[in-house]
Amino acid sequence: MAKTEFDEDSGFIxxxxxxxxxxxxxxxxxSDSFRNRRRRVSRWVAAxxxxxxxxxxxVVVSYQLRTDNNANEPAVVSLPGGAEVDRSNEIIRLEFxxxxxxxxxxGVEDAYGVTLANVPEGDLRLTLSYEGNAKDFIETVNxxxxxxxxxxx
Amino acid sequence: xxxxxxxxxxxxxxxxxxxxxxxxxxxxxxxxxxxQTVFLKTxxxxxxxxxxxxxxxxxxxxxxxxxxxxxxxxxxxxxxxIEDAAxxxxxxxDTSERDARLWKAVxxxxxxxRMIFLLxxxxxxxxxDVASELSISEKTVENQMTKAMKSxxxxxxxxxxxxxxxxxxxxxxx
Numbered sequence: 001m002a003k004t005e006f007d008e009d010s011g012f013i014x015x016x017x018x019x020x021x022x023x024x025x026x027x028x029x030x031s032d033s034f035r036n037r038r039r040r041v042s043r044w045v046a047a048x049x050x051x052x053x054x055x056x057x058x059v060v061v062s063y064q065l066r067t068d069n070n071a072n073e074p075a076v077v078s079l080p081g082g083a084e085v086d087r088s089n090e091i092i093r094l095e096f097x098x099x100x101x102x103x104x105x106x107g108v109e110d111a112y113g114v115t116l117a118n119v120p121e122g123d124l125r126l127t128l129s130y131e132g133n134a135k136d137f138i139e140t141v142n143x144x145x146x147x148x149x150x151x152x153x
Numbered sequence: 154x155x156x157x158x159x160x161x162x163x164x165x166x167x168x169x170x171x172x173x174x175x176x177x178x179x180x181x182x183x184x185x186x187x188x189q190t191v192f193l194k195t196x197x198x199x200x201x202x203x204x205x206x207x208x209x210x211x212x213x214x215x216x217x218x219x220x221x222x223x224x225x226x227x228x229x230x231x232x233x234x235i236e237d238a239a240x241x242x243x244x245x246x247d248t249s250e251r252d253a254r255l256w257k258a259v260x261x262x263x264x265x266x267r268m269i270f271l272l273x274x275x276x277x278x279x280x281x282d283v284a285s286e287l288s289i290s291e292k293t294v295e296n297q298m299t300k301a302m303k304s305x306x307x308x309x310x311x312x313x314x315x316x317x318x319x320x321x322x323x324x325x326x327x
Contacts, residue, residue: 009248010305013255014274018181022171022256025189028196029160 027111049127052144056130059140086113088134088151095129101145104128108137115152154199154208162208163192170216172252173245177220187223191215213241213249251309258308262301269294270301 092111096104101124105116112134124145130137138149167188174184195208195215205211259267272283273294280298284291 006306006309006311009251009309010255010302011274012176013252013259014271016175016179016181017256017259017271017275019260021181021185022168022188024164024167026163026193027160028163028192029157 052126052128055144056128056140059130059132059136088112088114091132093129093131094137096126098125098127100125101147104141105149108134112137117150117152118148120147120149154204156196159196159199159208162212166209166212167192168256169246169249169253170212172256173213173241173249174216174220176248176252177217178223183223184220187219188216191219209246210241213246217241217245254308254310255305258304259301262304266297266301269297273298 090112094107094111096107099107101119101122104126105119108114109116114134116138124147126141126145130140132140134151138151141147142149170188170191171184174187175181178184178187191212195205195212199205259270262270269283269287272278272286273280278286280291280294283294287294
């Protein structure tokens with residue numbers, strides 16, 4: 001029996017099918033929303049930068065050592081966005097430059113699709129490059145800033 | 154074009170463009186790399202001031218060119234097929250979108266159904282062999298394949314086989 005176009009096309013897809021590919025690994029939206037913010041330098045940032053950078057590097061290195069080999073690279077995202085899906089367990093890279101804590105919170109909520117609670121007021125700012133899941137990220141921020149931010153969902 | 158708009162197009166066109174590149178390159182991993190890179194570079198250009206009239210058309214062209222460059226980098230010499238591919242045709246776009254629907258349909262199959270479908274269609278096993286491999290009945294394999302093919306036909310855009318209902322109306326003579 002002659003093959004139909006559907007048979008050919010479905011056969012093509014079946015031969016090449018692989019789960020978990022052709023998925024978005026970047027977020028172009030969020031990388032821009034932080035770029036144009038005005039920056040105010042504070043003494044707190046100057047004092048925190050070295051400590052944050054060193055600790056974040058240590059966390060990323062230890063996390064990567066613990067992570068099993070995955071065929072796909074972790075999502076390499078610069079300030080991810082899009083809060084429709086719960087991605088709290090996904091590995092996402094976040095970068096903040098002299099960002100107020102409120103903006104960091106917005107960024108994390110959008111990136112991981114979570115809601116954060118118990119965010120303190122005040123002039124706390126972060127410069128941080130981090131790669132990991134939501135829970136680890138919040139734990140790191142809490143350790144660095146002495147806060148008690150929680151993931152509500 | 155704003156970052157949000159571009160991001161939305163990225164999520165919408167990633168799979169169809171991936172299918173388009175896959176048809177050219179023939180490798181899932183390589184085609185995915187090519188398409189992701191095209192999006193990154195396109196965004197860099199847009200941020201630098203580039204304003205494409207038709208982003209979708211631009212991306213298809215960019216993916217075609219990147220895929221062909223990828224092939225020529227791997228091949229010892231360009232083939233006639235590569236040389237003759239001058240433009241992205243509407244048929245290319247339609248095919249890629251249809252492939253994307255099929256791909257998504259396979260992704261969305263229940264795990265067992267997908268496994269049976271791939272054993273039959275990808276690996277060419279008979280229903281009997283699949284049944285033996287999975288320790289299930291041949292009838293189960295047949296049912297799962299019917300289910301899978303129905304989903305794929307629906308995604309493809311063709312009606313599945315169904316009983317034709319004939320209504321006969323007895324009209325009174327006027």
